[in-house]
Amino acid sequence: MKKKSFIFLAGHKGLVGSSILNLLKGKGYKNIITVDKKKLNLRDYKKVKKFFKKKKIEYLIMAAARAGGIIANSTYQKDFFLENVEIQNSLLQLALDKKVKRTIYLGTSCIYPKFAKNPISESSLLSGELEKTNQCYAIAKISGIKLSEALFHDYKMDIICLMPTNVYGDNDKFDKINGHVIPAMISKFIEAKKKSQKSIKLLGTGKPIREFIHSKDLAEAIFTCLNVSRKNIKKIFKKKLPIINVGTGDNVKIKDLAVMISKFSNYKGKIKFDKKSPDGTYKKNLNSKIIKKLGWKKRINLKNGLKEVVLNQFSK
Numbered sequence: 001m002k003k004k005s006f007i008f009l010a011g012h013k014g015l016v017g018s019s020i021l022n023l024l025k026g027k028g029y030k031n032i033i034t035v036d037k038k039k040l041n042l043r044d045y046k047k048v049k050k051f052f053k054k055k056k057i058e059y060l061i062m063a064a065a066r067a068g069g070i071i072a073n074s075t076y077q078k079d080f081f082l083e084n085v086e087i088q089n090s091l092l093q094l095a096l097d098k099k100v101k102r103t104i105y106l107g108t109s110c111i112y113p114k115f116a117k118n119p120i121s122e123s124s125l126l127s128g129e130l131e132k133t134n135q136c137y138a139i140a141k142i143s144g145i146k147l148s149e150a151l152f153h154d155y156k157m158d159i160i161c162l163m164p165t166n167v168y169g170d171n172d173k174f175d176k177i178n179g180h181v182i183p184a185m186i187s188k189f190i191e192a193k194k195k196s197q198k199s200i201k202l203l204g205t206g207k208p209i210r211e212f213i214h215s216k217d218l219a220e221a222i223f224t225c226l227n228v229s230r231k232n233i234k235k236i237f238k239k240k241l242p243i244i245n246v247g248t249g250d251n252v253k254i255k256d257l258a259v260m261i262s263k264f265s266n267y268k269g270k271i272k273f274d275k276k277s278p279d280g281t282y283k284k285n286l287n288s289k290i291i292k293k294l295g296w297k298k299r300i301n302l303k304n305g306l307k308e309v310v311l312n313q314f315s316k
């Protein structure tokens with residue numbers, strides 16, 4: 001990818017998209033194309049088609065999606081399904097028509113079966129039952145992988161599917177109900193401190209184990225994949241669609257994550273768990289050998305990254 005390449009970054013305002021935007025700008029990329037959701041709803045195929053007609057697009061990064069935490073995922077299954085399928089269908093079909101040089105499709109670790117063997121490797125896809133609380137999101141994302149596979153095999157489209165683990169960072173949705181686990185917890189701690197609450201109630205048993213990646217590290221992984229040579233990809237994947245996990249090995253029990261956030265928040269009250277609420281999959285930790293082989297490595301460890309995010313939120 002050249003500094004003058006035309007890169008359409010879909011979803012540039014989101015947690016992941018904004019990190020990629022900062023990274024590309026910082027590296028001196030001059031032709032990054034972005035568009036606000038208000039101006040272009042990516043679910044609207046006809047409008048997206050017009051947009052693709054008008055613009056020069058050589059690379060496509062698909063960071064636009066409906067994403068959220070366990071409550072949002074289980075409450076709005078229909079929306080998670082339709083929005084993701086429609087966005088990815090529009091973008092993938094048009095990337096094919098436009099003969100985009102490389103497309104980066106963003107999936108998620110939620111696509112893997114609930115009882116997949118940890119660390120979860122890419123080959124676990126569709127090898128078992130999915131977690132119920134986010135099955136519509138997972139199936140929508142899997143359908144995007146399967147469409148990518150068809151485009152890759154039948155039309156020789158250059159496409160790389162990345163499956164990141166749980167992402168956190170500054171530009172997250174700090175919503176105590178619909179947010180992902182880290183921003184939802186931080187929002188609860190901020191509220192508890194403001195209201196001088198003696199205790200705080202968090203979702204689930206606190207026992208599940210999750211792996212986290214800072215959005216800046218994920219942006220680096222996406223950048224690695226935009227630039228890796230086709231020859232290198234072929235060497236690893238032979239004739240298969242490249243599906244690549246992106247995880248850090250920073251695994252932590254939800255209970256311990258809560259303790260870390262309470263320390264960084266300087267919250268002295270009690271942490272309680274609402275054991276009646278869902279836990280989701282017990283353990284999700286990715287095998288990330290391939291992305292490391294391609295030269296990517298994490299730079300931000302969870303403790304430092306989380307501390308910075310918590311302090312930044314408290315200072316707002």
Ligand SMILES: NC(=O)c1ccc[n+]([C@@H]2O[C@H](COP(=O)([O-])OP(=O)(O)OC[C@H]3O[C@@H](n4cnc5c(N)ncnc54)[C@H](OP(=O)(O)O)[C@@H]3O)[C@@H](O)[C@H]2O)c1
Nearest residue numbers: 011013014015016037041042064065067106108164166167
């Ligand atoms: N966050 C995680 O933990 C995580 C983990 C694994 C994989 N991923 C994947 O990474 C990708 C990015 O996730 P994220 O966390 O950055 O999500 P996010 O913060 O919710 O950002 C999503 C972006 O997509 C845009 N968008 C949503 N629907 C749109 C539509 N119909 N038309 C145009 N734009 C639309 C949003 O615009 P508005 O801001 O205007 O709504 C926002 O800019 C997703 O594919 C997600 O599945 C995320």
